[in-house]
Amino acid sequence: MLPAGAKHWRWKYRFAGKEKRLALGSYPAVSLKQARLDRDAARITLQAGTDPSQERKDAKLRVHRRSVHEHGFDHTHIELQLAHQERDAVSAAYNWAVYLHERQRMMPWYSDHLDQLRQGARIIPMKAA
Structure with a gap:
């Protein structure tokens, strides 16, 4: 409690x-x-x-990746944005600059998608990979 x-x-x-x-x-x-x-x-x-906690986090991340990928976004951009996999400061700055246009297109859509989920919008089942 x-x-x-x-x-x-x-x-x-x-x-x-x-x-x-x-x-x-x-x-x-x-x-x-x-x-x-x-x-x-x-x-x-x-x-x-x-680790059950990490397994739960990984499962949620897989669902989000699949959802974003099904809407036509590139796998490389999804991984860089959702997984936050920058190896060092130089590559992080490079990826931020190179993929900026794609991120500007993906993140507003993703934000709207999360808002719809939060508000209980009708969810279309995803195909199993």
Whole structure:
């Protein structure tokens, strides 16, 4: 329970010697039974040697990449923008300048897309890759 009174299901675990927490949902939107099922699934992921928190982040990133790619944006630009993969300051500045036009086209669309998701717009299912 948080100081403001909100109640959240969380699972505390250790990965690579570091203590972590995984959010399983808010009470009463997520029942105790569902929180335990989600915890058990995360525990299986942990036993397989994968960090459940990182797995969740990677899954969300895959969905966003696929969505942007399906709307005609180049894979290279998507990776550079969403994954933030600049190796050093020189390449970061170069990529920013070279891909500026593509980023100016992609990011407003992506922002509008996220706003539609947040407002509960009708989502068209994506094809499995």
